[in-house]
Structure formats: structure tokens, C-alpha cells
Amino acid sequence: MTERRRLRVRGTVQGVGFRPFVYRTAVELGLAGSVWNDSEGVLVDAEGPADRLDELARRLGEDAPPLAAVWSVEATPLAPAGKGGGTAGFAIVDSRADAAPAVAVSVDAATCTDCLAELHDPDDRRFGYPFVNCTNCGPRYTIIRSIPYDRAATTMAGFAMCAACRAEYEDPADRRFHAEPNACPACGPHLRYLTPDGSVRAERADALEQAVADLLAGRILGVKGLGGWHLAVDATDTAAVAELRRRKARDDKPFAVMVPDLAAAARLCRLSAAAEEALASPRRPIVLAPRATGSPVAAGVAPGLPELGLLLPYTPLHDLLLCRVGRPLVMTSGNRSDEPIAHEDADAVDRLGPMVDALLGHDRPIHIRCDDSVVRSLPRGPGRKSTVQMVRRSRGYAPEPLALPVPATRQILAVGAELKNSVAVAKGAGVVASHHIGDLEHLPAYRSFLQAVDHLCHLAGVVPEVVAHDLHPEYLSTKFALDLDLPAVGVQHHHAHIASCLVDHGRDQRVLGVAFDGTGFGCDKSLWGGEFLVAGLDGFERVGHLAPVPLPGGAAAIREPWRMGMVWAGAAGGRAEAERFGAASDDRWEAVLALAGADRTPRTTSAGRLFDAVAALLGIRSRVTYEGQAAIELEALASSVPPGEAPHYMLQVPEPAAPAPGGGGGVPVPIVLDPAPLVARILAERDRGTPVAVVAAGFHNGLGLAVADLACRLASARGLGTVALSGGVFQNARLTAVVAAAVEEAGLEVLVHRRVPPNDGGISIGQAAVAAATSAATG
Ligand SMILES: [Zn+2]
Ligand SMILES: [Zn+2]
Ligand SMILES: [Zn+2]
Numbered sequence: 001m002t003e004r005r006r007l008r009v010r011g012t013v014q015g016v017g018f019r020p021f022v023y024r025t026a027v028e029l030g031l032a033g034s035v036w037n038d039s040e041g042v043l044v045d046a047e048g049p050a051d052r053l054d055e056l057a058r059r060l061g062e063d064a065p066p067l068a069a070v071w072s073v074e075a076t077p078l079a080p081a082g083k084g085g086g087t088a089g090f091a092i093v094d095s096r097a098d099a100a101p102a103v104a105v106s107v108d109a110a111t112c113t114d115c116l117a118e119l120h121d122p123d124d125r126r127f128g129y130p131f132v133n134c135t136n137c138g139p140r141y142t143i144i145r146s147i148p149y150d151r152a153a154t155t156m157a158g159f160a161m162c163a164a165c166r167a168e169y170e171d172p173a174d175r176r177f178h179a180e181p182n183a184c185p186a187c188g189p190h191l192r193y194l195t196p197d198g199s200v201r202a203e204r205a206d207a208l209e210q211a212v213a214d215l216l217a218g219r220i221l222g223v224k225g226l227g228g229w230h231l232a233v234d235a236t237d238t239a240a241v242a243e244l245r246r247r248k249a250r251d252d253k254p255f256a257v258m259v260p261d262l263a264a265a266a267r268l269c270r271l272s273a274a275a276e277e278a279l280a281s282p283r284r285p286i287v288l289a290p291r292a293t294g295s296p297v298a299a300g301v302a303p304g305l306p307e308l309g310l311l312l313p314y315t316p317l318h319d320l321l322l323c324r325v326g327r328p329l330v331m332t333s334g335n336r337s338d339e340p341i342a343h344e345d346a347d348a349v350d351r352l353g354p355m356v357d358a359l360l361g362h363d364r365p366i367h368i369r370c371d372d373s374v375v376r377s378l379p380r381g382p383g384r385k386s387t388v389q390m391v392r393r394s395r396g397y398a399p400e401p402l403a404l405p406v407p408a409t410r411q412i413l414a415v416g417a418e419l420k421n422s423v424a425v426a427k428g429a430g431v432v433a434s435h436h437i438g439d440l441e442h443l444p445a446y447r448s449f450l451q452a453v454d455h456l457c458h459l460a461g462v463v464p465e466v467v468a469h470d471l472h473p474e475y476l477s478t479k480f481a482l483d484l485d486l487p488a489v490g491v492q493h494h495h496a497h498i499a500s501c502l503v504d505h506g507r508d509q510r511v512l513g514v515a516f517d518g519t520g521f522g523c524d525k526s527l528w529g530g531e532f533l534v535a536g537l538d539g540f541e542r543v544g545h546l547a548p549v550p551l552p553g554g555a556a557a558i559r560e561p562w563r564m565g566m567v568w569a570g571a572a573g574g575r576a577e578a579e580r581f582g583a584a585s586d587d588r589w590e591a592v593l594a595l596a597g598a599d600r601t602p603r604t605t606s607a608g609r610l611f612d613a614v615a616a617l618l619g620i621r622s623r624v625t626y627e628g629q630a631a632i633e634l635e636a637l638a639s640s641v642p643p644g645e646a647p648h649y650m651l652q653v654p655e656p657a658a659p660a661p662g663g664g665g666g667v668p669v670p671i672v673l674d675p676a677p678l679v680a681r682i683l684a685e686r687d688r689g690t691p692v693a694v695v696a697a698g699f700h701n702g703l704g705l706a707v708a709d710l711a712c713r714l715a716s717a718r719g720l721g722t723v724a725l726s727g728g729v730f731q732n733a734r735l736t737a738v739v740a741a742a743v744e745e746a747g748l749e750v751l752v753h754r755r756v757p758p759n760d761g762g763i764s765i766g767q768a769a770v771a772a773a774t775s776a777a778t779g
Contacts, residue, residue, distance in 0.1 A: 004033075004080040005053050007044040009060055010429070011071035012400050015106040015149055017135035018042055019092045020177050021065050026090040029056055036093040039461075040428070046090075047080055066136055066282050067109050071403055071429075092172055105144045105459050107400050108226045108370070109282040110314035112137035114175060119316050125164070128205065130317035131188050131364065135179045137282065141399055141435075142227045142368050143181060147459060151180045155365040162187035189364035191317070196356055198349035211360040212324040219357040220244050222334055222348060226315055227370025227395045227435070228341035229334030229348045231355065232258075234327050241298040241330060247355040248336060251625035254302035255332040256286045256309040256372065260322040265310050268295045268328065272386035275377035283396030284314035285373035287388065297328060306636045311372065314396075317362075333371055340437075340444050343369040368455065369448060370395040370435040378733050378752075379639075390757045391731060393422070394436040399459060401430035402755070402765065405508035406537055408772035413457065413464035413486075415477040416764035417493065417520075419627070420757075421445070423452050423477075424764035425462040431503065431768045432460045436761060440476040449477070468771035470496070470763065472521035489771040493520025493763065494528055497726035498535040500766030504756040508773070509722065510536040511751065512543075512715035514707060514739070516607035517727035517759070518558070518627075519551075527551060529606030529727075532671070532711060534718055537773035543656075543714050546610065547571070547674035548603040552596040557609065560623050561630040562586055564609045565616030567596050572679035585622055607729045610675055614682060614699055618692045628728065634696050635732045641697035643737075649685075649702035651678045653709045656717045673710055678702050697734075704738030711739075712746040724751040728759035 009018070014037050022035040022044055031048040046056055053075070061073045111119070115132045118124040126132045133139070143155040151157060161169060165184050168176035176182045183189060185204075192200050193207035202210050214221050218240035221232045231248065233240045235257045244255075259265045265279055269289040279287045286309040291297075295308070302308055311331065313319040322329065333341040334352050342348040343366040348359065374392040390397075404426060412426040421440050424433040434452045438445035457464065468489045469481035481488055491499075497520075498513030513533040522528035523542070530546030549567050557563045562585040570578030570593075582589030595601055608631060615630035616622050620637065624630050638646070656671050678699065685695045711723045723743045730736050736752055743750040756762040 001050060002048060002080050003050050003053060004045070004047040004078040005075045006078050007046065007057055007060065008040070008074045008076070009042040009044065009070060009072075010040060012067070012069040012106060013042045013064075015140060016067035017065045017177075018068050020135065020172055021068075022060065023090055023092050023172055025056060025059050025063070031056060032090055034091045034093045045078070066112070067106055069400065105147070105149055105399060106140045107283065107396050107398065108140050108142050108314075109137045109396065110284040110312070111316050111319060112282070115316065116319065119319065126184055128320065129185045129188070130191055130208070130315070130320055130362070131181075131183050132316050133179065133181050133183070134175045135177060136175065138179070138181050139226055139364075142366050142370050142395070143364070144459070145367050147461070149180065154180055155367050156181050156183070159183060159188050159364075189362050192361050192363065194349070194359040194361055196349075196353040196358065198346075198353065198359075201358075207360060208320060208324070211358070212321065214358055215321070215325045215329065220247065220355065222352045222356040222359040222361075223317070223321070223331070224345075224348070224359075224361040224366070225318070227366060227368065227372075228343040229352060229359075230331045231334050231352065232321075233330045234325070235301055235330045236296045236298060236327055238298040238300060241300040244330065244332075245300060248332070252303050252629065253626040254305055254309060255330045256311055257297060257301060257328045258311050258313060258318060258322060258331040259328045260319075260326075261312065264328065265312065266292075268292055268297060269308050269310055272377050274386040274388050278375050278377075278388045279310060279312055283373065284312055285375045285396060286311045288374065288376040288391070290377075301330060304633060304636070306639065309374065317360075339442060340448055341369055341371050368435065370398065373397050373436075376731065376733065379737055387754060389731070389753055390755055390762075391759070392420070392436050393433065393755075393757055393761055398422075398435040399432045399456065401432045402503055403506055404429055404431050404769055404772050405502060405506055406769070406773040408768070408775065410465040410775050411462045412466045412468060412768050412771045412775070413453065413462065414468040414764040414767035414771060415453070415470075415481045416767070417470050417760040418472065418475040418477060419518075420759055420761040421449060421477060422761050422764045423449065423456060424768045425456050425460045425464070426768040426772055427460070427462050431765055431772075432456065433765050446476055449480075466771055466775055468767035470521065470767070471523070489767075489774060491767045491770045492523055492540065494531045494533060494727065495535055495540040496763045496766035496770060497758070498533055498540070498724050498766070499537050499769045500756045500762035501724040501726040501751050501753055501758070502537060503765050503769045504753055504762075505751050507722075507751070508537055510534060510718075510720055511722040511724045512711050512718070512720050513540070513724045513726060514711050515727040516707075516729035518608040519604055519606045527602055527604035527606060529604055529608055530610070530673075531605065532714055534714070534720065535724075537769050539774070542670050543668070543718075544671040544673060544710060546605045546607060547672050547676065548605050550596040550601045551604040551606070551609065552592050552601055554602070558612075558624075558627070560586070561612035561616040562622035563592050563596075564613035565622070566593060568610065568613035568676070568679045569617060569683065570596070572676045573683055577683065581617065585616070607727070610703075611729065611732075614679070614696075617679070617682060618686060618695055620692065620696075628731075631729070631732065635700070635734050637693040638696035638700045638734050640693050646697035646701050647694060648705065649678055649681045649698040651675065651702045651706035653706050653713070656710075656713050671710065671714070673706060675703065678706075700732075700734045701738055704735050705742050708739045708742030708746070712743060712748055715748060722749040722751060726753060726758050726762075730758045
């Protein structure tokens with residue numbers, strides 16, 4: 001019995017070889033019909049026996065090409081056209097001119113196994129060619145200048161395909177059918193080896209030879225990647241790594257290490273199944289994982305940290321380099337300390353020239369700067385599957401859309417926060433976040449922000465009707481948003497964090513959200529950062545927070561954790577305790593203490609600053625050279641104590657007031673959780689000579705269990721069954737594990753970030769989701 005059906009496929013299904021995949025599958029199943037792209041994804045019109053049509057729908061969902069992400073396949077019946085199956089034929093139809101896709105471009109993807117095989121096959125015409133790619137792999141987002149996505153719109157426009165490449169490109173049965181960056185040694189880009197001042201010294205295979213010789217000799221090399229330049233050096237060479245650190249003016253921030261394959265990765269780090277899967281995936285993020293004992297990597301790669309950031313080669317050039325050098329290589333972003341990564345060749349010579357001994361570049365331009373993404377391997381709880389958490393969502397993930405729990409009825413631009421900025425656009429069922437842009441206080445990052453807003457709107461075909469922004473009036477992103485002539489939706493920072501966690505899990509519901517971070521602008525104009533919110537996408541209520549304390553010196557208080565140490569010493573042990581710690585820490589302590597007591601000094605409930613304070617009080621770190629360093633080192637020490645052996649420093653939780661009967665009684669006052677008694681215990685243990693790691697572990701347990709206890713009580717008082725954990729502090733795996741286990745123990749569900757960063761990199765996604773939900777509610 002012949003039937004005809006229309007299949008609507010939604011998700012990331014364009015520019016990823018989906019139409020040829022449908023074609024092959026349909027032909028294999030003997031179905032007639034056609035497939036084409038439209039603005040919502042891919043449409044298939046198929047005719048044949050019902051069981052074959054069922055099979056087609058199933059395979060489209062389950063066997064999709066590696067770069068595709070299928071959200072749904074919906075079938076609707078059509079009247080049969082009487083073509084029958086078999087030889088009547090199946091066709092790939094050109095996209096209609098009016099069919100602006102949801103997102104025109106897919107993510108950059110690591111070299112696939114088929115292309116790698118060609119790269120290493122002496123008989124293949126692409127043997128040793130560092131730009132081999134196909135429909136299943138290669139550059140996308142970073143080379144596209146405009147839409148529609150075809151070669152002329154990419155940075156490959158200057159390379160005309162040779163006859164052999166053209167034949168592959170035009171053959172629907174070929175792996176390179178419509179692979180826009182398709183190239184070979186006869187027609188494509190080539191390597192260049194440059195001196196630090198930019199003069200070309202070698203090309204093609206000779207360029208590779210020279211670069212390999214440099215790396216083996218411990219020299220520092222600039223290497224052009226997909227989304228920008230890296231600085232590369234032999235990771236096992238202590239002197240070379242120290243020299244790189246000196247030239248880059250990067251005191252302690254860890255470097256990522258590239259290794260040739262999973263086996264080499266497993267020699268450097270202890271890898272969970274999820275960590276291995278992430279490392280080897282076509283997205284190829286940097287994976288943070290615990291170091292294996294006896295790893296040959298120089299200590300200077302990640303000073304004082306028990307974890308290493310590993311990644312596998314993701315371009316054919318990386319693969320050739322790693323194979324030839326045969327050692328792990330530092331691959332850190334090509335910039336000086338906090339500047340954005342260099343991506344244009346002239347800029348690379350200007351900025352990287354003074355730092356490198358040579359540059360290995362090529363003549364395929366990078367259009368969009370895109371840093372490596374970072375995920376962190378989370379320790380496995382009892383009975384739990386291993387998982388990874390997004391820390392920086394950039395290359396390999398941007399611009400893949402995420403599903404919005406509440407679709408956007410108007411087109412939205414969300415401009416994100418100030419630090420770790422990303423921007424996002426939303427229309428219909430999807431939200432598309434940009435690559436990692438960086439800290440907007442740096443002018444080059446702000447320029448990158450402006451470019452990203454334009455480019456993302458263009459690629460996603462979004463003409464913003466609403467702009468969502470943070471409430472902080474001094475954020476450059478906020479100022480930008482308010483200067484646009486558009487209706488603006490101000491989204492409170494911690495509400496955006498919780499909303500981003502809801503998007504991560506595809507939820508539209510109310511939860512008890514715990515948002516712990518550095519600081520964010522509160523509705524009362526104070527600096528929030530240790531918040532308990534009853535929140536849904538369409539609104540929130542602040543039902544609890546950490547006790548507020550002074551933040552003496554704004555940004556200086558972030559760079560110098562001893563300042564918060566002194567504040568918390570005072571809160572826990574009185575003025576004498578603050579003076580004792582201040583005097584032992586810094587010459588300026590009296591002025592800072594006076595500042596802490598002044599009326600004009602802002603107050604904060606920041607959990608991040610509490611972690612800084614404890615790290616300072618324990619003598620771990622009184623000054624930081626990168627954001628979060630003190631808290632990261634505190635966590636590292638705590639994690640050196642097995643969970644079963646860690647003490648629990650009890651912190652009493654106040655009882656939430658029962659909701660007023662009948663709903664009267666005005667706005668309830670938020671509950672205050674005061675960590676001072678916990679800090680007092682830490683001071684006592686320190687003075688008693690308890691090992692610092694044990695005290696750090698006791699602090700994590702004490703705070704984590706108190707947070708879980710309060711969250712569960714607040715949730716139960718409102719009849720909520722789910723607790724969501726968000727904010728940069730929940731990148732702390734030890735704290736997250738303690739809180740999550742206790743919430744689950746209490747019988748509630750816990751949502752932890754996986755795909756969206758818990759830090760401010762996820763704020764734009766949360767803002768977009770809130771704007772979508774509130775615009776939907778108000779029409
Ligand atoms: Zn390939
Ligand atoms: Zn060619
Ligand atoms: Zn934040």
C-alpha cells in the first residue's frame with residue numbers, strides 16, 4: 001500500500017550534509033520524492049510503502065550525519081502522487097530563494113576519519129594536505145562572511161576549485177557534495193612559514209618541516225588554527241614553557257595541551273567516559289580533567305592545579321604537526337594576557353611577532369575570531385553517569401541553536417553581561433548564541449562584540465524587535481542595548497543565570513534557583529551574588545541570600561582576596577580578628593578596613609567573594625593573577641581530601657517563614673544565610689593547625705550542605721520539586737557535588753549545567769529565554 005508523507009525535520013540540519021544523507025537513505029529504502037531546505041530546517045516529501053516511510057523517519061532521527069542535531073521529525077500525510085517507489089527517483093531540490101534558514105551556518109568541525117585516512121594515504125591526491133575537508137568536517141562558522149552559505153560567501157572565495165574538486169562537489173553520491181571549503185593541493189590554500197616580522201621564509205611542505213624543527217628545538221611558534229592563532233611550544237620542555245609564560249605576560253593562568261590521540265591523553269589525565277567522548281567529538285573542546293600521576297608535562301603548564309586542559313587535533317594541520325613532533329604541545333590562545341585572540345594575519349604579526357620565534361600560517365583567511373571551547377569533567381557521584389560541564393562555549397558549539405523552552409513570538413537580541421561576554425539572538429523555537437567574546441572592558445573585545453551582534457543577526461536572519469540586557473547600568477552591553485531604538489527588557493543577572501540553566505535542560509517551569517557568582521546588579525541596586533530565587537522563565541522572586549558584607553575597593557577586592565578575607569574575619573571574629581589578619585596581609589590594611597566601614601562602600605552577598613575570603617584566610621592566596629584563581633586553588637585543595645574523609649563544619653540554617661495564609665501580608669522578607677559562624681570555625685581550625693586541605697574540604701561540606709538544606713526548605717515551602725544550580729561558583733565541582741547529592745537525598749530533583757556555561761558566558765542565553773517568555777506572556 002503506497003502512501004505519501006511530508007516529513008518536517010527541525011534542528012541543526014543545514015550545511016551538515018543532511019540533504020545528501022536523506023537522498024542516500026531514501027534511495028536505499030526505494031522511496032520516491034524529494035528533499036529541500038527551508039527556513040525552519042529540512043522538508044522531505046516521500047512516497048512508498050508505509051513501513052519504509054516509518055523506517056525513513058526513524059533513520060532521519062537516529063542515523064543523522066555527525067554534525068547534525070535533530071530536534072524532531074514530524075510526519076503529515078499527503079495524497080499520493082502515484083509515482084510509486086523504486087526507480088521513480090528521489091531528488092535533492094535546490095533551496096528556494098525565499099527560504100532563509102534558521103541559522104545559515106553550522107559549527108566548525110574536526111577532521112573526520114575519512115579525511116584523516118586520505119591525509120595519511122601516500123596514494124591519495126590529498127596526502128599530507130593540511131586543508132583536507134569534506135561535508136562532514138572542516139571550517140564553517142569561522143570562514144563565512146555572509147549568507148546564503150556558498151563558497152563565494154566564505155573566505156575560500158579566492159580559491160577556484162579544480163576540475164577534480166568540482167566533480168566531487170557536484171556529485172550527490174560524493175562525500176564532498178556541496179562541501180563549500182572543498183580544496184586540494186592543486187587548487188586550495190597553502191602553508192607559509194614566516195619570521196616574527198612577517199616575511200615568508202618557506203611554503204608548503206617546507207613550511208611544515210621548519211615548524212616541526214622549531215618545536216622539537218623548544219622554540220615558540222605561532223600557529224594559525226580555525227578561529228584564531230595559537231602559541232605552540234613543546235609541553236614537556238620546562239624552560240620553553242617558562243619562556244612562553246614570560247613572553248605572554250601570563251603569570252599563572254593554565255595553558256591547554258594538545259595531544260595526538262586519546263591514548264596519549266590518557267597518559268596525561270584520568271579520563272572518564274564522558275571526558276573521552278568530549279575529547280574525541282567533532283567539536284573538539286579543551287577538556288579539563290584530573291592529571292595522571294607521573295605525567296611528563298612541565299609543571300609550568302598549569303601551576304598549582306591538579307587538572308590539565310587537554311585537546312585533540314582538530315585541523316589537518318594540527319594532526320600533521322602532532323604526528324611529526326610526537327610530543328604533547330602547549331596550544332594556548334595567541335594573545336597577550338587578557339586581549340582577544342589574534343585572527344587576522346597582519347594583526348598576528350603585529351601582536352604575536354614579539355612573542356614568537358616564527359609563525360606557521362596560511363592563505364585561508366579567518367573571518368570570525370573563535371576561541372577554543374572548554375568543558376570540565378565532573379566527578380561521578382554515587383550511581384551517576386560521568387558528565388562534562390560547559391565552561392566556555394565557543395568553537396565547535398557556536399552558532400548551533402539551542403531549543404527555547406518558550407518560543408519567541410518576536411525576534412530578540414540578547415547582549416549578555418560584561419565579563420566572559422557572549423551575545424544571542426532568538427526567533428521562533430531557537431536561540432543562537434555567539435562565540436565567546438571576552439571581557440568588554442577591553443576595547444578590542446568591545447569591537448568584537450559589535451561585530452558579533454551584526455554578524456549573528458545576519459547569519460540567523462534576525463532583525464531584532466526586542467533587546468534584552470543586564471540591569472547593571474555601567475555594563476557596556478547595557479549601554480549599547482539602551483542606545484538601540486528598540487523595546488528593551490532588563491533581565492536581572494541572577495534570574496538570567498537560572499533561566500540559562502532552564503534552557504540547558506529544556507524546562508519551562510518554576511524552580512528554586514540557587515545563583516552563586518562573583519557579583520551581579522540586584523533589583524535593590526546592591527551587588528548580589530549568593531541568591532536563592534523562586535524563578536521561572538517569566539519572572540522571579542528573591543526568597544533568600546547570603547548575608548551582605550562590604551566590598552572594599554570594587555575591582556581591587558577581586559584582584560586582592562585578602563581584602564575580603566579581612567572583611568569576613570571581622571564578620572566572624574570582630575574587629576580584632578580583622579586587624580590581626582589585615583596587618584599580616586598588606587601594608588594598606590588600615591585604609592582598606594576604614595573603607596569597609598564607610599557608608600559609601602557597596603555591600604555584596606557574593607558567594608564568589610566568600611570563596612576568595614576563605615582562600616585568603618587559609619593563606620592559600622591573597623592576590624590573584626586571573627579571575628577565580630583563589631577559588632580554583634581552594635577547590636583543588638579540598639578535592640585532595642576524599643569525600644568520605646572530609647569533615648563537615650556545620651552551618652545552621654534559619655527556618656523559612658510559612659507563607660501567609662490567604663496570600664496576604666505583603667512581600668515576604670528573604671531569608672538570610674549568614675556564613676560568619678562557618679568562617680569562625682575555619683579561623684579556629686586554622687589557628688589549631690588543622691591541615692589547610694582538610695579545612696578547605698570542611699568548608700565545602702559545611703557551605704554545600706547548608707545551601708542544599710535552605711534550598712530544599714524554600715522549595716518545599718513553595719511546593720517546588722526542583723532545585724537549579726547556576727552562576728560561576730557552580731563551576732566548583734566539589735561544591736556542586738555536595739549540594740546536588742544533598743538535594744537528591746532530600747527527594748528533590750537537581751538541575752546542574754551541562755551544555756550552557758554556568759558562568760556569565762551563559763547570560764545572553766538566559767536573557768533571550770526570559771525575553772521570549774515575557775514577550776509571549778504580554779503578547
Ligand atoms: Zn571530512
Ligand atoms: Zn582541487
Ligand atoms: Zn554572573
